[in-house]
Amino acid sequence: MDISYLNCLYFCNRLKNAWPILPTLIHTTRTLSYRALLTVATLSAIATSASAATQLHLLTWDSYIDPEVVVEFEREFDAQLIIEVFDSDDQRDVHLAKRNGRGYDLVVVDETQLQRYANRGWLAAVDELNIENRQLVDERWATAFPAAERYGTAYFWGTLGIAWREDLWPKGFDSWQQLLTLDPLLEGQLVMTGNARELVGVALKAAGASINSDDLAEIDAAGKRLIGHSPSVGFYGYFNLDETAPLITGDAIAAMMYSGDALVLQELEPNIRYNVPEEGGLLWVDYITLSAYATQPELAADFINFLNRPNIAARQAQYVQYASPNNGAVALLPAEFLNNKDIHPTDEVMAVSEFMRPISVNSQRRVNAIGAHLISRKQ
């Protein structure tokens, strides 16, 4: 059950004919555990031929790495990268909490949990390791959050906004207010994030408050609004970035989405639009971290270094459609990419958007309760 959203994918650089099936393998679904089993079964035979290679375990978001980059890394370092995926920060937290942070060499962590992971002793410091290309990462990401400098290497950053099908909903969504207003036409047509802080955060934004509000009354009001709004919601969570995505199939009209993911889907369905609402979006930055329990810390450091090679980072940015924190990469990226305001929001949007900051324990508790109530009923 707990593992159903985590799908093991094995990559093998030795077998060229495995490539045609990889795109579907990478875009795994939350619920299709049988496909995961199939994947393991198909590739385990292949994996044995590469068993001599050193294995590196990475826990990250689904579709958050360019498969070609993986192949190149594996070829260059004679390694095998084993990727397990999650589809929300909460899921990752629960999963790691159950295994007490063990089982991976590398974990992609968002800015809010970075400090806590470090406090819990799950992360190993990387600042003293000789990871050459870390210096290419824009300094603001290293200083933006506590522990970021010591434990994290910024991976990508982006916004959380609204993606929708223009053909199904020509009005579009300009604001969170609009998204959170109950509309009979939208019954069950929305996909909301499965992260409690993000959910409460956008409701706070819609009410004109800060996503980091510590006011229990504001949080309760946001919770009430979310509960009242739940008839519109098909489910709380995330989905695969492939043709099964509800925005593609038409099962959903709109979804709370990360900018890059929306752009990936746009390539499959041109009617998809993305917008950071006028109240401001949620800013986020993901860090790639070295696990304190890593069995291959040196290879992991090599991997971090490899990812931050300017050309690799640039290719990655174009693959995942997120803004790269790597200055070397930015220099290489085409103007068209850099000027896409869905990827790099305008200054006005950035001015009203916020990063999530830690809130008081009581506030967090309330947020958790609201999230648990909502999410458990529509997963």
Next chain:
Amino acid sequence: MKIRLGTRLLITLFPIVLVAFFAVGFAVYSHIKTYTNASLDAQITRALEQTSRDWQYRIDTLQSNAQLFASSDLIERYAATENESERVDLLQPGLLRQFTRYQQAYPRYDEIRFVLPDGIEDTRVTQDFVANASNDESTSGWFQTLQQQAAASGSAKVIDFDWNPDTGSPTLLAAQSITVSTTGLRMAGNQRRLAGYLAVSANVEDFVNAINSVRVGQKGQIVLIDSEGHPVTAGTTMLPETLLLNLVQHSKVTEKPDQSVKKSHDHTMHIDKTSMMEQHVDLQGGLTAHVLVPQAEFSAVRRTLALQIGGIAVIVLLIVSALVYTVLRHLVVKPVECLALAAAHLGDGRDDIALSDWHKDEIGDLAEAFIDMRAKLGATMNELTSSHEQITELAYTDSLTGLPNRRAISSLIDQSLQNEKKQRVSALMYLDLDGFKRINDTLGHEAGDKLLVAVSMRLTQCADTFGPEVLIGRLGGDEFTILLSGADEATAIGMAERILESLLEPIALGEQQVVVGCSIGIALHPQDGSDASALLKGADVAMYNAKRKGPNNRSVYGREMQDGLEHRMELETELRSAIQDNLLTLDYQPQYALDTHTHTMIGCEALLRWRHPQLGFVSPAEFIPVAEASGLIGDIGAWVLDEACRQWRAWVDSGLSPPRVAVNVSHRQFSSCDIAHLVEITLERHSVPPEVLELELTESCMMEADTDVLSALERVRHLGVRIAMDDFGTGYSSLAALTRLPIDTLKIDRSFISGIYHESPNDKVVSAILSMARGLDLEIVAEGVETEVELDYLRENTCDIVQGYLLSKPLPADGFEALLTKAGRLNRAA
């Protein structure tokens, strides 16, 4: 007088019965009342026990689930994390997810909470997103109990009934402490510290509803009272407010610190003038269950009971009165009346009142005295009367069948005929059973007696269909007679046919079943006679005539016999010319030795045939009696003997090997010539060895044979000629007779063989004959074998020789010769 005596006795006895009955009735009433009370009491106790069990089941389930939840790794890891912000930010979503899953699995669990040691609710999921009335539980009763327990022993576990402060629902709460290892490792022997409590609240509204809807008896109710004295009702209660107040006071008075101890007391409460029966039990978690049953329910039961007993009393009283009256009448009134009447009659010189069966009481003594007196007064007359009665009884009734005996039936017939004033026609039947003697001999006299009784019943049944004017009597032995008053010839024949038919049904004699035939002769009144003796004689003659026709036949005296006589005279003439014209021939029927595998022809029976130019084939059964009666039998017999021997010689001379030949002989032949001499010269004439010849005499012939005939037979046998008894079973040969007779072979009559199989009606008879014959060292020939089943049966029962259509029909001489030729060829070939 009789009314006076009976009524007086009744009037005396009635109050006694009445008093006795009401005493018993009262005892029964009070017993049943006690029983009813006890039963209601038991019902109440059961209801309380059931409630207690159900409640305990709820508690056990909840506690074991709480235990299960508390033992999850996640909650322990959560509790072990002391940094609050880390715990809440990082781990709480997982814990909440877990709690929510539990809740989805157990929808009745309204609330699952993790409470910190200081009483602050840290993590809480609720079924509906309800506001939390307070997140501080430190003042709650259950929490304080937990804290005390934890302080005392390190771990704690509490079960409590309460009202959910958020929803107001009745709730059962199970809480237990969660301890974590101080070193962070889950290992035995580690120091553990209290890290919080897990509390699971289950909504017990359904339990309360179920309890409220239970009815004990008709109107009794179960009421739950919580520890603070509030009634626990989910819906509306039908109990008045005052009653509840009383209960509350009551449960406060009997408050017990140990909630697990269950005690019940009987109480009667008076509330609003309503008397209530009350029992209660303390439930774990601070609840008390009370059962209240209105006393009115008891009185209703009692009223019904009293009415029922009263009703039964009246009915029983009536029955007892009737019985007592009847008994008294029988014991006292009637005997006294009887004696009185006897005395009155004796005064008139009559003695016609039977005085017997006296009870041994005073009235009995009185009666005996009276009888003595009467005896002394009319001793002579009395003796005369009684002996006369006895004689009549013995003289006129057949003791076996209960039918009138010969004497009685004769006079009854005479009486009946005299009563026929208009000389109406009547028919008299004379019945004689066929083969009764055989049954008597083979199965014993007891079986014979049973058979006679059974036959008399059949006859009575048949005769009853005729009507009331019928008389049946047993003439003796196996002979019966029936007088049908007013019956003409056709009716009598119809009745005879019916009787014959009814006797075809097998009669069960113990384990065996037998079929007995019957010959019936009919004589008609008035033409065949005017009195019983004449009619019986005529019917007897007719019966013999019927018997001659074969078993199961009937014959009417008179015309039919007359017709028969004319026919016979005609036949006699024809037969004479047939002998002169040499129209008689012999057919030969082969006899085979019955081996397991093959049948070897070891003999043949020569059968006389008369093929009349006009009449066609005339049956020997028809012309032999004529020949016997006219004396022609002597010539015919001699011819048959000669022809058989001649033929045998002819076959031998032509190179064949004919088997021995059996020739039928009538006992009449013995009277007309010296048979031994005849045989001797005939054998000599054709040079036939004597062992080749066998003479067959019918059983009836043998039985009728006198010493002359027997000595003649002895002589024939002395020559070396075999003697066979034909048609065995139709006559009445006894075993003793068979041993005396000079015979070598027994031929079982075809009537026994026909349709025989294992456990068929004749099975026992035939197997008895066979074993008997073996005992006497006689050869057995079974005649008339027509089916494989019969043959199988005979083979199984080791019969020596068989003869019948199944193997070969009688063949003319040339046909038989062909058979011999074929057998000869086979023999040579072998």
